[in-house]
Amino acid sequence: MKKLMHSIAAALLIGACACTPTYELMAQDTQLKQLSLEDLLSGGTNYRYTENLYGLQWWGDTCIEPGIDSLVAINPKKNKRELLTTRADINRALQAKGLGELQHLYAVRLPWPKEERILLSLPGCYAVYDWKADTAALCREYPKEAANMDYATTSGNLAYTMGNNLYVNGTAVTAEGEGIVCGQAVHRNEFGITKGTFWNAEGTLLAFYRMDESMVTQYPLVDVTARVGKADYIRYPMAGMTSHKVQVGIYNPQTGKTVYLDTGDPTDRYFTNIAWSPDSKSLYLIEVNRDQNHAKLCRYNASTGKLEATLLEETHPKYVEPQSSVVFLPWDKDKFIYQSQRDGFNHLYLYDTEGKLVRQLTQGEWMVLSVAGFNDMRHEVFITSTEQSPLQSTIYKVNTRNGKRTALNAVGGIHTPQLSASGKYLIDTYSTPTEPRDIALVQTLNGNVTGRLLTAANPYEGCVAPTVEVGTIKAADGITDLYYRLTKPADFDPAKKYPVVVYVYGGPHVQLVNDGFMHGLRPWDYYMANKGYLMFTVDNRGSSNRGLNFENATFRQLGIKECSDQLKGVEFLKSLPYVDPDRIGVHGWSFGGHMTTALMLRYPDVFKVGVAGGPVIDWAYYEVMYGERYMDTPQTNIEGYKECNLNNLAGRLKGHLLVIHGDHDPTCVPQHTLSFMKACIDARTYPDLFIYPCHQHGVTGRDSVHLHEKITRYFEDYL
């Protein structure tokens, strides 16, 4: 691993001058370096990383900064640094026990605030190092085939999976055949699900997912690197088709017994957002029906598996989408925070364990983005929200007694807090339009920045850089504000006419224009602007961080309103005297691949060139969980599926459209792109195609450079 240093006196960008709603970033002269894709993309050989501090964490209220060779403890109040230990010391102790050695200290953990011990993850085992005693000890071994390791730091129990089964401390918890997967994320990682094992606070009981997908159709992804091409099958439930069945088990390592929650028939139900009660007697989860318009917060008895109570229910004529587990107040085990979009924006609600609403903690036409932790003494909960701006993520402390909010380090931009054990301090990692990454220590009582751990240099310093403007236009409804980002070449001349490439995503859960570094500018946009293109992005209705109605305006008709909003973006572009209206291109991936293709087909005289990557073409080929939330099923929304199926518009293609797909895409299967090729052939239209063998939903790693060169050439050839 490359050694990453931080520079205290990082040079700031030149010429940043914010003028609402449109402001400019960065002027430069022509002696500057031209960045290549190898410089700009993370897979590139010369990738210019933004400096970072890896593994920064709290040990109680002490900030820990790992390096390659040393572990530094920082007193957050005084920003006083102290060497805790070194890699040399740790490795000497490890080797004395025959436990191998560490190459760096970025991945160490200090989960025990009262103990001078470091948790180390080594190949095949967990170990601890006691820096006072200067001794190492083995905690827990695991087989090399193990995956999804979940180590309970309170008990030392280790859960992991091998193949499709779950193990704890070397003992098989499940022994299922092919088609049943245990201990892994279910429901295709929708509903905020990211893992399949959940230890209680004491690490003595393990809740886990068991998914029977044996009834789900298998999709063949062909591996052409095998001696003879072979099908790698994935179980992929397509919209309207038979889906998998999920159960939740609770395993007790002491008794070796597993209790499955008595949920009744799991057919067409989602079990989401698992949380333990503080006393470990109950398991909370949010159940959602297949139609995704009815959610129930349920409490199950962890010993018997019986349902104890349905604490609250939510319904919506379009959809409900619970994405956050309940979080209990540390100072009151009978109350928890529940997140809901029921008033149109995601907000916090304080409930008691009988399901009685105590109070709504936050309210307003902005969204809570995350719950970061608590200050136990002051009864504060820490959140991030869009209250300052839909483009920003600001840290707030919220008084749970009266809902009073106080912004912390509110200097604009995108903030990610890590709270100390007591909640008195936080590490605030953030970026702003002019700052690629800052890391500050913040005292939560008064918001004082007590220390600055990193001010990252501009990775593009000394290089030709485009200018970035952000502003708003009206959506196709004439009312809603949409945020756009317009990027201009460094040597922009308003007297010239420029070609434009619109970069689009447009689907739920994503926002492209923000107040992060360079307003979220993508490396390829940077590259293309340097080549003389204007780059434009607008976040249409249906995208993220603007509230429920903004998002669900697209229900049952994905892509239609999104496209009409994008056309408003094009109208804006055409109103600019320096835009060449005959040279407008569009590029996007995934939902953005759908949008790109849809825009090329719905507005064949507007867009001259498009590059669509990993596109959804027909929502009937997309999976149940995401697809049916927004589209219902092909059986219940016949007209919507027909209108949104781009295969039905294949005959409208006029411009140059390159469609790209990974042949191992398990998210958006290659059937989308290949069926579209067939539809175009049938309709005698002429798209172009490229396949990235062995790649999944994104073309990542080293090949990302090839991909973007391919995309660039296409626009250069045809736009």
Added chain:
Amino acid sequence: MKKLMHSIAAALLIGACACTPTYELMAQDTQLKQLSLEDLLSGGTNYRYTENLYGLQWWGDTCIEPGIDSLVAINPKKNKRELLTTRADINRALQAKGLGELQHLYAVRLPWPKEERILLSLPGCYAVYDWKADTAALCREYPKEAANMDYATTSGNLAYTMGNNLYVNGTAVTAEGEGIVCGQAVHRNEFGITKGTFWNAEGTLLAFYRMDESMVTQYPLVDVTARVGKADYIRYPMAGMTSHKVQVGIYNPQTGKTVYLDTGDPTDRYFTNIAWSPDSKSLYLIEVNRDQNHAKLCRYNASTGKLEATLLEETHPKYVEPQSSVVFLPWDKDKFIYQSQRDGFNHLYLYDTEGKLVRQLTQGEWMVLSVAGFNDMRHEVFITSTEQSPLQSTIYKVNTRNGKRTALNAVGGIHTPQLSASGKYLIDTYSTPTEPRDIALVQTLNGNVTGRLLTAANPYEGCVAPTVEVGTIKAADGITDLYYRLTKPADFDPAKKYPVVVYVYGGPHVQLVNDGFMHGLRPWDYYMANKGYLMFTVDNRGSSNRGLNFENATFRQLGIKECSDQLKGVEFLKSLPYVDPDRIGVHGWSFGGHMTTALMLRYPDVFKVGVAGGPVIDWAYYEVMYGERYMDTPQTNIEGYKECNLNNLAGRLKGHLLVIHGDHDPTCVPQHTLSFMKACIDARTYPDLFIYPCHQHGVTGRDSVHLHEKITRYFEDYL
């Protein structure tokens, strides 16, 4: 079916003037129609068919000319036409028996020279119509799932397959599970194999193939038109890998018994060119070892299945490739004709049934192309050969006593004879550079043309037409003559500079330049010449009709010498003052797709643009029978496979290369093209790709127009 008429006074082409070695065809002026791909390609909506007479055949020595509505008998000596019967009469008789009706008479057969009966193939049955009695009768019914129908006209027995099993007259001959195929062509249709059932002369014994391919790896071809994409598996033995095992059975419908030939272990052996002895007591076949350098003509006892004799053997340090069954002399049941390339050219050898060579019937530096039949009375065998020119196929009668040969209707061009029962007459269907199709009746005694059944009009009459020249250049060995075809736009101006597209095949069994109509010009070449391109094709060493040494010069190194010969073609082109040396493109399919890709990679500064269709990229991905004949195995020819594997040259790509593949290509699996994409991505080169879903090794039918438009656009964009 479209009514196809023939015109006696078909207009001949203008300005045809042959001057060896280069001559020109067809001048035209600018008022003429421009042909589109829809006009030129057989899948096109306005395809201009060349007139033909479908179903022309002999009834004894009477020529039968079927039409849609009538069946005409022609006395070949006097060219006297007589109406035999009408479709109305036949259908009336059929309907009286409830046997349905015919839509045309093109598919009727008259296999009984002494009977006034017509064999009719109807949905689900065979029937006969007696035109004297004006009655119809059912012969044999079969299920609608039946395929590979083989009706023995002497006995009335009917063999057919359903699924993977063989049936005769409704009785199952085999009852094998998946992975074993009976009654169908085996060995991937190599060695001249085109079918899997072989009746003896009396139609009382059925020899058939049984192929166990359960041990062969399966290749998944993904069907994206299914609700959820699904793999259609084909059993595809790749070079050097485990291959299928073939047996030959003989079924007796009278006893219901099957005897399998006692060949010993069939592993890695080919059983080819099955023929019955005239007395039905023996079955002849040619056995070839997996290395394909040793062939044995064997005679088996048809009753016991025991080997009676190995009549002759052939070996060759490179390969032997028997492609023709033995043919017995009608007047001497103890002698047969055997074809061999043993002296360097395919010739006829007369053997007796003990394997003793009676005499070599033909000899010379030219090839016998086919055996057409006999004149029993005069002891003549009729053949076609390249004796007049390697570009032609001329009919000869050969006296089997002394080998004396006499050419018949030797007016140049490509002739296909159909011999009458006695051999006194033949139907000669032929084309020449200026005649798209002629059909003549020829008296074999004196070669007189006694009648002319068709002189097809030029299908491109009244249209802009390119000029075609044929000539020779020297191969890269400096010695061998290679034939080329150069096609020029109608308005060719020698003072201008033209781009050239080289169309290439280059592999065994194919010859592109010939003395057929317009010298074998392809419709797309015609189209491109009309668009202002010079079109060039040269048949390199390794291609067909030039003898064994010409073909096997490429042994164990497919593509290397072929490419160097193609480069000689380019050198010739560059010597022409009107060729733009910076605008040379190349296109080919299958072996020609390999050649196109290889030329782009081996000579990156010569070829600017290439379009490769269904290419072989790595011979290790090609099948055993064809692949190992020319390349041996990857295990025994490591160096050759490495040199010829285009994935190893992927980094050399400079020009624009579009690779096209059908996603259901069972001949050259998509792994070739997709592995090449991966190799190029790894090497950071930039080919283009297109996939035709649901298409096999060729893009046929209506989509052929799309394909050729796609190819055309690529050259127009980049050449």
